[in-house]
């Protein structure tokens with residue numbers, strides 16, 4: 271018997287939830303990536319997971335993003351849509367080694383072109399330390415970003431989580 | 434290693450570590466300790482034992498069921514009976530012994546090797562494998578010595594954990610036949626081939642031949658994105674010693690959440706594609722996946738955390754709102 275594998279998307283997602291027996295649902299910080307992205311501005315970085323300083327951010331990809339960089343690797347998982355990732359090797363160290371999380375760069379970064387990636391649903395891409403990167407999506411898509419809580423991380427648990 | 438080399442009437446050896454002894458017959462594992470005994474069906478016992486060994490006792494508590502299990506102290510391990518069971522504790526019927534990790538591992542590995550019959554793969558979903566029951570019948574060493582896959586930076590990078598392919602003997606699982614296997618377009622300029630990297634993560638996961646066995650696919654310092662395919666029941670009840678998070682990538686898993694110490698029910702968590710949920714540091718959980726599903730398990734591998742949670746310097750829930 272062949273069964274259909276179900277994924278979610280901006281267009282179609284169904285939420286589960288916490289059924290309480292003796293608990294507070296807020297302990298589980300239960301949210302849905304597609305629901306969060308469907309209510310976000312383009313390239314807003316909304317934390318959907320937080321483990322002390324580490325975060326998973328749900329990002330609505332739509333149009334062209336600013337350029338970003340970080341002092342550490344970051345990983346992007348495309349959850350919906352098709353996203354182009356442009357990479358430039360930074361000539362100058364624009365982000366201090368001890369500054370964690372994603373930093374937005376002003377204008378276009380100076381440095382050699384490293385290349386680009388076109389990623390679709392289910393693909394994972396490295397956003398390597400020392401590189402500037404920019405996302406482009408001609409139609410709305412969703413990125414799940416593995417990074418560290420930074421200047422751009424939006425935390426609005428009260429709005430996104432089951433209460 | 435204290436154990437017998439003689440086989441019993443069913444062809445199986447017996448094992449012991451400290452005061453715990455382990456025997457098997459055609460259907461059951463019989464565990465004894467000073468003052469008590471416990472019986473587990475062999476399929477459940479071997480599946481739990483497999484995870485416990487493969488994960489090197491994992492984060493925190495690996496409950497084989499509501500009675501027997503191990504607690505990882507990273508270098509040494511508690512083997513316990515009834516320690517996290519309110520009924521046993523109330524009557525002071527629990528028993529726990531601490532061992533050097535290597536001592537427990539040696540006994541558990543030898544036991545798994547001797548008790549796993551030909552054709553039974555404790556990592557496989559029940560529908561994909563043979564029976565663990567009956568008298569001793571060969572072995573399955575290839576299945577029980579799989580290496581845990583831990584990417585240093587990201588799966589598929591040069592020098593890191595390799596991608597899965599048909600040619601490498603990793604066919605797409607029967608329940609993921611419809612998962613796209615297309616690769617991302619990666620256009621690297623000369624000199625940047627090792628840094629411009631992307632791969633089909635869902636495709637990689639769809640080719641996993643094991644269930645309930647997270648592999649680290651990308652790392653940001655201590656943050657580890659682990660992927661696993663789930664089908665049927667998580668063979669252990671995992672007691673957290675830190676917060677972990679789940680992101681349901683495909684299909685559906687239902688979790689039973691209980692108090693970590695007593696086993697008292699706290700909640701059920703139903704997760705559908707795109708759902709994200711934390712598992713607090715003071716719970717235990719067991720999952721049920723009706724169809725093979727893809728789960729992202731997100732871990733914080735910082736070795737200082739268990740002590741901070743145990744001393745209540747960190748709250749068990751990850752965020753307040």
Ligand SMILES: [Fe+2]
Nearest residue numbers: 671677712718
């Ligand atoms: Fe767990």
